[in-house]
Amino acid sequence: MATRHVSIASSVGLHARPASLFVQAATATGLPVTIAKEGGNPVDARSILMVMALGAKHGETVTLVADGEGADAALDSLVELLSRDLDAE
Amino acid sequence: MAADAGQHSTFHGIGVSAGIAVGPLVVVTPAPTAPADEAPTTDAAAASALVHGVLDDVAKGLEARAAVAGDHAKPILEAGAMMARDPGLAMGIDNHLQAGKGATNAVTAAVEEICTMFESLGGYMAERVTDLRDVRDRAVARLLGQPEPGVPTLTAPSILAAQDLAPAETATLTTDTCLGIITAAGGPTSHTAILASQLGIPAVVQATGILGVAAGTTVAIDGGVGEITVNPTADEVTMLEERKKRRAAALAGGTGKGATKDGYPVALLANIGTADDAQKAAKQAVEGVGLFRTEFLFLDRDTMPTVAEQTATYTAVFEAFGDRRIVVRTLDAGADKPLKFADLGPEENPALGRRGIRLGMIRTEVMDAQLEALAAAYKATGADVRVMAPMIATQAEAMWFAAKVRALGLPKVGIMIEVPAAAIRSKGILYHVDFASLGTNDLQQYTMAADRMQGELAELLNPWEPALLDVIALACEGGAAMGKPVGVCGEAGGDPALALVLTGLGVSSLSMAPGKVPAVRTSLGLHTLERCQQMAAAARAATNAAEAKAAVLSIADPVLSDLL
CATH class of the missing domain: 3.50.30.10 (Phosphohistidine domain)
Known part of the structure; x- marks a missing residue:
């Protein structure tokens, strides 16, 4: 079980385009990845609806969890993605 | 017959x-609702496979439409398809199926749970519930063996x-x-x-x-x-x-400036809402823009657009029109069109609340940034820019706005007349500014105390209503007394018959959806200013909207009926 903590860099938070890019990347890992806000329940990171409903704002820390082969590398790539201002790109 | x-x-x-x-x-077809007497689910696995198959069909249908849709519709349809295939939605539905809900009720309940979360987030997210419920309606219809709504x-x-x-x-x-x-x-x-x-x-x-x-x-x-x-x-x-042929023939008459038969000029302008609209409208035979709504830059945003971003957009719009005039309305937001970054909270009566200039006077940083960007775009292009504020009701508001606009070196400042108070006392208000533009839709809603979004009140919202014409006449009298132009940028200006009445009342420019300009141009060219004034008097003398229209048509050129 791999776990990562990362602060949302996108200035608009994790919704709209940044959320869509994140969900696509999470789906592409082929692993069941979850995302949770501090103290919140983990939700399926491959679900655009759940990720948007999470309402993670700019600067908030989220926890990513994945299990399976290549989970560490997969989470590292997702952490890298969330550390960029996706909305500005 | x-x-x-x-x-x-x-x-x-x-x-x-x-x-x-x-x-x-x-x-x-209207959307079906999940039947209350639906049989409960006994085999959750089979029901889940059925619902997932249906959602996949819904997604495929939306994707097929997206493939042939235009730029505007494509992302809406693609987002719908993505929602239909969403694993989070599927899981929510499965939970309800396992709890024994029938298929259509499980879909409905799962969708509503997500809608509740979205609505609590407000703004952009709250608007997505429409798309999500559309997916629900399609899935429920398919499960019931009906065509998609x-x-x-x-x-x-x-x-x-x-x-x-x-x-x-x-x-x-x-x-x-x-x-x-x-x-x-x-x-x-x-x-x-x-x-x-x-x-x-x-x-x-x-x-x-x-x-x-x-x-x-x-x-x-x-x-x-x-x-x-x-x-x-x-x-x-x-x-x-x-009739269609006669109409086409009547519309073929010219692309010149708007004027009555005897040459009295009435500028024919376009209403635009985006930079895209500007490119399209600039290619048509219009004398400029009578209403550039700037809301599109602000709504659906979490943060205020930067001065640089606004400047770039305004510059593009101004450049499209060369030396033709562009009347820009500053941000017209309020409780019904809330700004995420400058929300004043819910109000009991949004239409009567802190909207337009009232919001601008509270959130001055939003107004200041917009005016700064408009001034920069004006300096970059030297265009004929005229800036106006929405929802002005008092002289104090007009003075406040005019001082701000002039301090930035913008050449012309005006106000919208949408509030009856501003129409009644337009002389005093026009003392402080260079021009006024009548927003007839809101002016009518406030004159008649009838919500313009409520279809059942359509009778009170008929733009031929003599009370509205009286209020417009008052606004024009004030303009004439001060020697300042009063235009119209509401829907009324695009009606070829009503345009004659407005001209007769003293309006000097008419702004409308660009597609309406040819009919209004032809109509003006068929009638003299004196005839327009007779029409205005006849309409105001009528006891109701239908009579006003009939009185005008009875003294109009017969070709006018082909334009309507």
């Missing part, structure tokens, strides 16, 4: 987009009939297959009406009889007078076709 036993009939609604069309009726794919040129149309439903309409639109609800300023007139599709709203007409029936629609003929006779079709 040869009546076609029992089947032939004629009825009226409110014509909101002129033009004539004849074609088969396509009826937009909403606008079907039009394969042949048809006339569309519906209770009302949502923005997402009209997004995919094109003029080659949608010949006309008829709705049972809606009003003259409804979304359907505005979209239809932008696309130049004949449309009639408030035609309650239309839902009783079977799909496939041939229907003729006259969007000018609001008449609908079911199963028209060959003679009637010929008559309408001839």
Whole structure:
């Protein structure tokens, strides 16, 4: 079980385009990845609806969890993605 | 008229987009709801497979439509497909199936749970619930063995009939297959009406009889007078076709500046809402922009657009029009169109609340940034820029705004007259600014105390209402006394007959959807200023809207009836 903590860099938070890019990347890992806000329940990171409903704002820390082969590398790539201002790109 | 036993009939609604069309009726089916007496799920695995298959079909259908849709509709449809395939939604549905809910009720409950989360987030997210419920409606219809609700794919040129149309439903309409639109609800300023007139599709709203007409029936629609003929006779079709030809011939008359028959100038301008609109409108024979709505830059945003971003957009719009005038309205937001970054909280009566200039005077940083960007774009282009503020009610507000605009070196400052107080006391208000523009839609809503979004009040919102004409006359008197121009940028300005009345009342420019300009130009060219003034007097002397219109048409050039 791999776990990562990362602060949302996108200035608009994790919704709209940044959320869509994140969900696509999470789906592409082929692993069941979850995302949770501090103290919140983990939700399926491959679900655009759940990720948007999470309402993670700019600067908030989220926890990513994945299990399976290549989970560490997969989470590292997702952490890298969330550390960029996706909305500005 | 040869009546076609029992089947032939004629009825009226409110014509909101002129033009004539004849074609088969396509009826937009209403969305079904999950039946309360649905059998509970006993085999959750089988039910889950069934629902997932249906959601996949819904997604495929939306993707197929997205593939052939225009730039505007494509992302809406693609987002819908993505929602239908969403694993989070599927899991929510499975939970309800395992708890024993029937398939359609499980879909409905799972969707509502997500909608509740979205609505609690507000703003952009809250608006997504419409898309999500659309997916629900499609899935529920399929599970019930019914066709998907909403606008079907039009394969042949048809006339569309519906209770009302949502923005997402009209997004995919094109003029080659949608010949006309008829709705049972809606009003003259409804979304359907505005979209239809932008696309130049004949449309009639408030035609309650239309839902009783079977799909496939041939229907003729006259969007000018609001008449609908079911199963028209060959003679009637010929008559309408001839009218259509006469209309086309009348509209072919020139692309010059707007003027009455005796040469009194009335500037014909375009209403635009985006930089895209500006590019399109600039290519048409208009004398400039009479209303540039700037809201599109601000709504659906979490943070205020930067001065640099605003400057770039305004510069692009100004450049498109060269030396033609551009009247810019500063941000018109408020409790019904809340700004995420400058929200003042919910209000009991948004239309009477802190909107327009009232919001601008509280959130001065938003107003200041916008004016700074407008001034920079003006300096970069040297365009004929005129900046006006919405919802002015008092001299103090006008003075406050004028001082800000002038301090930045912008050449002309004006105000919108939408509040009756500003119309009644326009002389005093115009002392402080260079021009005024009448927003007739809001001015009517406030004069009649009738919500313009409520279709049932359409009768009180008829722009021929003599009380509205009286209020406009007061505004024009103030303008004349101060020697300052008063224009119109509401829907009324685009009506070829009402345009004559407004000219007669003293209005010096008319701004409208660009598609309406040719008919108004032709209409003005057929009548002298003196005749327009007679029409204005006749309309004001009438006791109601219908009488006012009839009185004007009775002294108008006969060709005018072909333009309506």
